[in-house]
Amino acid sequence: MSAGTKAREGPSGHAVTPDYTISFEAHPARVRVVFNGVTVADSARAMVFREARYRPVFYFPPADVRLDLMERTDHHTHCPFKGNASYWTLRIGERSAGNAVWSYEDPLKIARAMKGYIAFYSDRMDAWYEDDEQVYARDSEESTPRDNPLVDWLLCEAWEAATSRELTRRFARALVKNGVPVTRVRVVIQTLHPLLAATAYAWSAAAAEKVEKTLLSHEVVQSDRFLQSPLRPIFDGVGGFRRWLDASDEDDFPVLKDLKAEGMTDYAAMPMPFSDGQINAITLATDAPGGFSTADLGHIHEILPVLSRFYEVHAKRRNAVTLLQTFLGKHTGERVLDGLIKRGDGENIHAVLWFCDLRDSTPLAESLSREAFLAHLNRFFDCMAGAVFDNGGEVLRFIGDAVLAIFPVADAETTGREGAVGWAEACDMAAKAAREADRRIAELNRSSAGGDTPPLRFGIGLHVGDVTYGNIGTAERLEFTVIGAAANQASRIEGMSKTLGVPIVMSSEFAAEYQGEVRSLGRHKLRGIDGERELYTLAGGEAPDSGPRKATPSTP
Numbered sequence: 001m002s003a004g005t006k007a008r009e010g011p012s013g014h015a016v017t018p019d020y021t022i023s024f025e026a027h028p029a030r031v032r033v034v035f036n037g038v039t040v041a042d043s044a045r046a047m048v049f050r051e052a053r054y055r056p057v058f059y060f061p062p063a064d065v066r067l068d069l070m071e072r073t074d075h076h077t078h079c080p081f082k083g084n085a086s087y088w089t090l091r092i093g094e095r096s097a098g099n100a101v102w103s104y105e106d107p108l109k110i111a112r113a114m115k116g117y118i119a120f121y122s123d124r125m126d127a128w129y130e131d132d133e134q135v136y137a138r139d140s141e142e143s144t145p146r147d148n149p150l151v152d153w154l155l156c157e158a159w160e161a162a163t164s165r166e167l168t169r170r171f172a173r174a175l176v177k178n179g180v181p182v183t184r185v186r187v188v189i190q191t192l193h194p195l196l197a198a199t200a201y202a203w204s205a206a207a208a209e210k211v212e213k214t215l216l217s218h219e220v221v222q223s224d225r226f227l228q229s230p231l232r233p234i235f236d237g238v239g240g241f242r243r244w245l246d247a248s249d250e251d252d253f254p255v256l257k258d259l260k261a262e263g264m265t266d267y268a269a270m271p272m273p274f275s276d277g278q279i280n281a282i283t284l285a286t287d288a289p290g291g292f293s294t295a296d297l298g299h300i301h302e303i304l305p306v307l308s309r310f311y312e313v314h315a316k317r318r319n320a321v322t323l324l325q326t327f328l329g330k331h332t333g334e335r336v337l338d339g340l341i342k343r344g345d346g347e348n349i350h351a352v353l354w355f356c357d358l359r360d361s362t363p364l365a366e367s368l369s370r371e372a373f374l375a376h377l378n379r380f381f382d383c384m385a386g387a388v389f390d391n392g393g394e395v396l397r398f399i400g401d402a403v404l405a406i407f408p409v410a411d412a413e414t415t416g417r418e419g420a421v422g423w424a425e426a427c428d429m430a431a432k433a434a435r436e437a438d439r440r441i442a443e444l445n446r447s448s449a450g451g452d453t454p455p456l457r458f459g460i461g462l463h464v465g466d467v468t469y470g471n472i473g474t475a476e477r478l479e480f481t482v483i484g485a486a487a488n489q490a491s492r493i494e495g496m497s498k499t500l501g502v503p504i505v506m507s508s509e510f511a512a513e514y515q516g517e518v519r520s521l522g523r524h525k526l527r528g529i530d531g532e533r534e535l536y537t538l539a540g541g542e543a544p545d546s547g548p549r550k551a552t553p554s555t556p
Contacts, residue, residue: 022051022081024059024113031058032129033120036092040120041065047117054152058128059117075099083108090120100124148299149178154306164189164314168201169211171307176208180296181288183264187272188216188231189280189315197221228254230269234281240270244291259285266291272304274312350409350423352430352464352510353490354393356384356437358401359457359498368453377401380456383440391433392421404487405433406467423464427514431538434460434504461494462506464513492526493535500524502537511536 027048033041043064049057070088077085088101103118104111122128128136153174161167168187175182185203198216220226230253234240243256246265259267269283284300286292358380365373381403385395388405397404407426421429437460445455465486489507497505500521511518517539523532 022049024049024111027058029130030132031060032132033058033060033125034127034129035090035097035125036095037126038066038069038092040069040090040092040125041118047114049114049119054156055122057119057122059114059119062116062118065118070101073099077102079104079111081108082111082114090124097121097124148302150174150299150303153178154303158307158310161310164199164311165201165211165213167310167314168203169209172203172211173208175300176205178299180300181286181292182284183287184285186283187280187311188282189311190235190278191315225254230255230283231281234269234271235279237271237279240268242266242268242297246289246291263287265289268292268297270301270304272308272311274308274315280308280311349467350464351467351486352407352409352423352426352462353467353486354388354403354405354407354430354433354460354462355487355490355494356403356458356460357494359459360454361401364454372453376453376456379444380441380458383444383456384437384458387433387437387440391429391436393429393433402491404490407433409464423513424515427462427464427510428516430462430510431506431514431516434462435538438503458503459494459497460504461490461492461497462504462510463490463493464507464509465489489526489529492529495527496521496524496535500535500537504537506536506538508534508536 024047027046030044031041031046032039032043041060041064043060045061045064047059049059051057069092070090073087073089075087077087079085082104083106084104085102086105087099088103090097090100100121101118103116104114105116107114122136123138126138127134153170157170157174158167161170164187168185172182172185175185183205187201188198189200190198197218198221200214200216202212202214203210216226226232230241243252244266245256245260256267264285264287266288267283267285269281272280272282274280282304284292284297358377361377364376368376380401381398384403385398385405388395388403391407393405393407395403395405407421407430409423409426410421437458441456441458448455463486465484467484467486493505493507497503502521505521506514506518518536519539521535521537523534525532
């Protein structure tokens with residue numbers, strides 16, 4: 001590779017001045033790298049790669065590297081002029097450095113000279129030596145060729161943070177490392193969530209490696225404390241501000257009095273807008289005499305637009321997860337995020353089917369105003385779906401005034417996984433949900449007795465079977481649900497609750513797997529299903545005069 005790029009002609013024939021030089025040359029000194037007390041590379045044939053304003057990087061021939069200490073990973077990165085890099089984790093004793101070693105095993109043509117050479121992240125090794133003279137030690141102060149040292153951090157490290165919490169921790173650490181006397185950092189991201197208004201991340205120098213995550217409800221952001229905080233005007237688009245707390249500036253926000261009492265000398269709050277116009281906030285405080293310097297805040301302000309995009313990526317994923325879980329359910333949302341997004345995508349699963357329906361909904365809708373009926377319906381769903389959620393079930397659909405839910409059962413592939421349950425446990429969870437729903441409805445009816453709305457009445461059908469769990473619909477409008485004979489039978493079983501005068505009806509297949517006491521309701525014909533089926537209810541429920549007993553599956 002040449003010592004630097006040369007001027008070239010642009011499309012119009014004019015010379016283009018080179019401003020991004022690269023070189024790959026032999027290094028005149030012997031270079032040695034140490035990690036956890038072991039020399040992992042030692043070479044008098046090392047090459048040094050220089051790229052524009054980045055730090056030089058040493059590349060070692062494989063023969064001079066302890067390859068036996070390296071474990072290949074599936075991590076890769078791409079460089080537009082070097083090609084694709086493969087990575088290794090360095091592991092010695094109890095310590096490891098993940099993806100800290102890389103090589104261009106099949107570089108692009110212009111970087112052919114680098115083929116097979118091995119490089120190490122300098123700041124992940126403990127020490128570097130040139131001709132036995134130590135030139136770098138881990139955690140030592142490092143100079144940087146950039147005017148703004150945070151730019152290097154932004155380009156080389158910030159993107160590795162997988163969450164906003166981790167990004168905040170790394171950002172605060174970069175500030176401290178580069179001499180910014182920050183004592184506390186707060187990042188507040190507005191959130192698209194039915195229950196939450198914002199998520200806050202808090203770092204303090206006292207707990208340098210810990211970032212606290214706080215979920216702020218809509219009630220919190222409407223409280224007097226929040227409305228009188230510096231965040232409110234920032235969210236309203238007024239802009240950022242700064243207060244020198246050791247001077248005579250007015251304490252126009254209660255938090256400033258608190259910070260001054262804690263010994264803070266300077267406070268800065270800056271807006272951090274997302275690409276869609278949403279305004280978030282970052283605040284910084286210091287207890288250093290004189291506060292922040294102009295360079296301190298200038299460097300932070302300079303990188304904020306790009307730093308904001310990193311937070312935006314994390315926030316968009318959180319919002320996507322929240323919306324999917326809110327509108328599809330937790331487990332269903334996870335499956336969609338895992339890639340089950342096309343029509344026909346799905347899987348065959350074992351499940352307990354839970355189907356419930358509100359009684360007398362048609363006359364209710366006709367006798368109540370739309371607003372009153374909607375409130376009535378939502379109270380019903382709170383009781384039913386809430387009981388399902390609290391007992392480990394998944395609500396798949398709200399079908400008018402009905403609810404379809406499932407309690408998945410482990411198969412050969414999922415047995416042993418966290419949260420995977422067998423038939424008996426899934427049936428027990430569904431039965432508990434049914435009892436809990438009955439209790440909540442009774443409590444709601446007692447509390448509203450004498451009001452304008454009649455008491456809520458319902459039916460629940462419980463069944464077990466195999467169903468297809470996946471996407472149905474058109475290519476443009478899909479619904480993730482369960483389909484199959486078992487789902488239809490659960491609906492038919494629920495319909496018998498009205499005929500039999502009991503709120504909870506279960507199939508013989510459910511009763512056979514359920515470990516609790518049940519009561520037979522006799523054999524009955526289900527609408528649209530051949531033959532008669534024996535049906536059951538929970539022991540103690542309203543039923544014919546047969547006594548409680550364990551059930552065995554019956555055949556139609």
